[in-house]
Amino acid sequence: MASAIGERARAVNPATERGRGRGGLKQERALRTRAQVLGAAAQAFADKGFPAVTMLDVAELTGMTKGAVYFHYPNKEALALAVTEEFYHRIARLGDEVLGLELSPLDAVTELMTRTAVAFRDDLVVQAGARLQIESTLIATDLPRPYVGYTELVTTWLAQAAEIGELPATARPEAIARVLISAFFGAQHISWVLDNRSDIAERVQEILTTVLPTGRSAA
Amino acid sequence: MASAIGERARAVNPATERGRGRGGLKQERALRTRAQVLGAAAQAFADKGFPAVTMLDVAELTGMTKGAVYFHYPNKEALALAVTEEFYHRIARLGDEVLGLELSPLDAVTELMTRTAVAFRDDLVVQAGARLQIESTLIATDLPRPYVGYTELVTTWLAQAAEIGELPATARPEAIARVLISAFFGAQHISWVLDNRSDIAERVQEILTTVLPTGRSAA
Numbered sequence: 001m002a003s004a005i006g007e008r009a010r011a012v013n014p015a016t017e018r019g020r021g022r023g024g025l026k027q028e029r030a031l032r033t034r035a036q037v038l039g040a041a042a043q044a045f046a047d048k049g050f051p052a053v054t055m056l057d058v059a060e061l062t063g064m065t066k067g068a069v070y071f072h073y074p075n076k077e078a079l080a081l082a083v084t085e086e087f088y089h090r091i092a093r094l095g096d097e098v099l100g101l102e103l104s105p106l107d108a109v110t111e112l113m114t115r116t117a118v119a120f121r122d123d124l125v126v127q128a129g130a131r132l133q134i135e136s137t138l139i140a141t142d143l144p145r146p147y148v149g150y151t152e153l154v155t156t157w158l159a160q161a162a163e164i165g166e167l168p169a170t171a172r173p174e175a176i177a178r179v180l181i182s183a184f185f186g187a188q189h190i191s192w193v194l195d196n197r198s199d200i201a202e203r204v205q206e207i208l209t210t211v212l213p214t215g216r217s218a219a
Numbered sequence: 220m221a222s223a224i225g226e227r228a229r230a231v232n233p234a235t236e237r238g239r240g241r242g243g244l245k246q247e248r249a250l251r252t253r254a255q256v257l258g259a260a261a262q263a264f265a266d267k268g269f270p271a272v273t274m275l276d277v278a279e280l281t282g283m284t285k286g287a288v289y290f291h292y293p294n295k296e297a298l299a300l301a302v303t304e305e306f307y308h309r310i311a312r313l314g315d316e317v318l319g320l321e322l323s324p325l326d327a328v329t330e331l332m333t334r335t336a337v338a339f340r341d342d343l344v345v346q347a348g349a350r351l352q353i354e355s356t357l358i359a360t361d362l363p364r365p366y367v368g369y370t371e372l373v374t375t376w377l378a379q380a381a382e383i384g385e386l387p388a389t390a391r392p393e394a395i396a397r398v399l400i401s402a403f404f405g406a407q408h409i410s411w412v413l414d415n416r417s418d419i420a421e422r423v424q425e426i427l428t429t430v431l432p433t434g435r436s437a438a
Contacts, residue, residue: 049357051357133412134353134408135268135354138270147409175428178425179406179425179426179429181405181409182401182403182406182422182426183402184401184405185408185409186402186405187398189404190366190400190404193355203397203401206394207398210395210398210430211398
C-alpha cells in the first residue's frame with residue numbers, strides 16, 4: 001500500500017525526477033512519510049468516521065508528532081480528500097487489471113465486482129473511502145463524485161455482452177449496470193452495519209447471479 | 220405527521236387514557252409539543268446530519284426554548300433514537316397498507332417498493348431516519364437494526380409468487396429479496412448524493428424491472 005501511494009505522489013512531483021542525490025533521498029523519505037500518514041488516516045477514518053477523527057489520532061497511529069502530520073496535510077479535510085482520491089485510484093486500478101485479463105464481457109463484470117467486494121472487505125483505504133463517501137455531507141470539502149467511471153466501465157462490458165449474445169438483445173446495459181452498482185453499494189453497506197462486511201463476497205455473488213441473466217441468453 | 224407521532228406517544232402513555240379533564244388537555248398539549256420537537260429534530264438531522272445538529276438548532280426550529288426541548292428529550296441521542304423509531308414505524312406502516320390492498324404477490328412487492336421510494340423522496344422523518352442509520356456508528360446509542368422486517372415481508376411475497384407461478388419455481392425468494400433491498404438502499408443513497416433523490420422513483424422502477432423476471436415465468 002505504502003509504495004503504491006508513494007509512486008503516485010512521485011508521479012505528480014517532478015522534483016523527484018532529479019536523480020538519487022542527497023535531495024532525492026530526502027524526497028523519498030518525505031514521500032514515505034506522506035504515505036505513512038495517509039495509511040494512518042485511512043485506518044482512523046475507517047474505524048471512527050470523519051467527525052470523530054482528530055489530527056492527533058492520526059499522529060499517534062504513525063508515531064509522529066502532530067507537527068509532522070500538519071507538515072504533509074494542512075487539515076483533516078485535506079487528509080479525507082487524499083484518502084478518497086486514493087480509494088478511487090484503487091477502484092480504477094481494479095478495472096484496469098480486469099481489462100488486462102481479456103475475459104469475455106460478462107466474466108469481466110463478474111471478476112470486477114468480485115475483486116471490488118474483496119477490496120471492500122480487506123483494504124483499509126477502500127473501507128475508509130467508502131465511509132468518507134457516506135459521510136461526505138459532513139466534510140467541508142468537495143470529494144470526487146462516486147461510481148461514475150465504474151458504472152461506465154460496467155455499461156460498456158454489458159453492451160458488448162448484448163452484442164455478442166451473452167445477454168439477450170433486449171437487455172438494457174445502462175439499466176443493468178446501474179442496478180448492479182446500486183445493489184453492490186447497498187449490500188456492502190448493509191453487510192458493514194450488520195456484520196462488518198464478513199459476508200460481502202457471498203452477497204455480491206448473489207447479486208450477480210440474480211441480476212445477470214446468464215444462461216438465459218441462449219434460451 | 221404530527222398527529223401520527225402524537226397517537227403513537229399516546230398509545231404508550233396510559234396517563235392520557237384518564238379522560239378529557241384539565242389533566243387530559245395538558246397531556247394533549249404535551250404530546251403535541253413532543254411531536255413538534257420530533258418533527259424539528261427530523262428536519263435538522265435530515266439537513267445537517269447527526270454530528271452537526273445541536274439541541275439549540277432543534278429548539279430554534281420549533282420556536283421553543285432549549286429547556287422546553289430538554290424537558291421532552293434529555294439529549295441528542297434520545298432525539299435520534301425517537302426519530303429512527305418513527306422512521307421504522309412509518310416503513311412498517313407502508314407494509315401494512317400494501318397488505319391491505321390484497322394485490323398479487325409480485326404487485327405487492329412492486330407497490331411496497333414504489334411507496335417506499337416516494338417516502339424516501341418526500342417524507343422528512345424517513346429521510347432523517349435513513350441518514351441517521353448511515354451515521355449510526357457516530358451515535359452513542361443503539362439504533363434498531365435496519366431492514367430485517369422489511370426483507371422478511373418481501374421474501375414472503377416472493378415465496379408466494381413462486382408458489383402460484385408468478386416467479387419461476389427455481390427462483391430463490393430470499394436471495395431476490397436481499398438483492399432488491401440492497402439495490403433499493405444503494406439507489407436511494409446514490410440518488411441522494413448525486414441528485415437529492417429527485418430520480419429515486421425512476422431508479423426503483425428500474426430495479427424492479429431488472430431484478431424481477433416478470434413475464435419470464437411463463438416462458
